[in-house]
Amino acid sequence: MTRLFPHPLLTLALTLMWLMLTRFSLGHLLLGAAVAILAGLAFARLEPEPPRLRAIWPLIRLAAVVSVDILRSNWAVARRMLHDGGRCPRRSGFVAIPLRLRDPVALALLALVVAATPGTAWIEYDPATGVLVLHVFDLHDAETLRAEIRARYESRLLEAFG
Template sequence: MSRVFPYPLLTASLVTMWLLLTSFSLGQFIVGLAVALVAAQGMAALHPSKPRLRRWDLIGKLVVTVLYDIVRSNIDVARILLQGSRRPNTSGFMTIPLELRDPTALALLAVILTATPGTAWLDYNASRGTLLLHVFDLVDEETWYELIKTRYEHLLMEIFE
């Protein structure tokens, strides 16, 4: 059974998403199930490592923190764009050393930083443990450094490492 459905939650999620995006009919269910089964088999062929969560209780705090930061960042970016040429452009790149080593936690940090308007994860150097980040409004590098280290990295390390 696990060969046919190696990732049952992924399969169910993909079928559900397929039906939400198309129409609820038997034909669409069959097509969605076929797509989900092929995707699950492709995922199984990659042999991803299973994440090990140490602190489940902190996941809610992480979600609330990220959602709050996304809303706040949307407002800040909109304010900057609406001000137009009245405000000088202060975007830039910065390198942040990370202590985080868990691949799942690093991937989650990449998603968080890229999903937050005004920031983009550009590169991660695994040998040096450094992150290259682009910030749309880089006024104070120390503020961004502290934000990522204390707000995200510390929390992700508690959850995953």
């Protein structure tokens, strides 16, 4: 039964939505159900394989580090915007960081960390070379930032996902 309906709630919801958007008849019910079943089967093929987590403790340590980093970054960006204002020129820039991470789940977590940290933005990742490009709001030293990303985030993700 799960082979025909891999996502039963999605199938039911799509069928009901089809009936709400069209007039109710047996033909529309059958057509809506067929479209919903096909959509459920298509979604089933898109499901990624489950992540291979080797250890949970590095992720717990990563969460603690990220929490502290988010607070620090919030403070630094707010101070820079409110206190320094336009007096000191901002040194924003792009930084290319070669990564050892290849696991898609670990890369997604790194993207979440970068996006959640004020002052940084994930611009591009090249899977062929493993190079991540970040934009930094107030860049002091690119090499220091590379070392921080590798030591604080990438190393813990490598421990967790291998």
